[in-house]
Amino acid sequence: MSEGTEFLVKQCPCFREFEGEQICINDDCLRKMVTIDVDTELIRSERVSEEFLGTISNDDDLCFCLAYLGEDGLYHCMSQQQNIKIRGQEVSKEEMKQALKILAPDNARFSSVLCGECLYNIIAALKEEGHASCPI
Known part of the structure; x- marks a missing residue:
């Protein structure tokens, strides 16, 4: 994976689909969500990116399934x-960088969709070890 591609991750580690429901488990709270597929290439464009990152969803149940580095x-x-x-x-x-190294090969494209549950599990394992530099 090339440097900088971890800025935006398509498939938030906290997003789940369970028995037809779309759920967010951020901060260990379960919330039903409505998802909207957003093209990551559009967000990468400089003109759209600043405006998009600066907006807060008007709908508390809306999910783009994206995580970004602040x-x-x-x-x-x-x-x-x-x-x-x-x-x-x-x-x-x-x-996130360590989790992406495990999940995505070096030639992964920016907009590649990753396994959110896999990201969650890898990051949780890193946290259990107490620091992000632990080997898995």
Whole structure:
């Protein structure tokens, strides 16, 4: 995976589909969601990106299934603009980078859809070890 591709992750680690329902498990809270598929190439364009990142969803149940890296070095929900939390802890750039290295080959495209549940499990394992630099 090339440098910088971890800025936007298509398939939020907190998104789940269960028995036909779409659910968000951010910060260990279950919420039913309505999803909208958003083209990551559109968000990458400089003109759209700033406006899009600056908006907060008017609908609390709306999910874009995207996680983005904020200026604070933490990952945020694209639609809700909240920090993504796994096991009560925010997800850092280093944790996401390690999870992406495990899931995505070096030649993965920016818009590749990843397994959200897999991302969640890898990040949770990193957190259980106490730091993001632990080997798996």
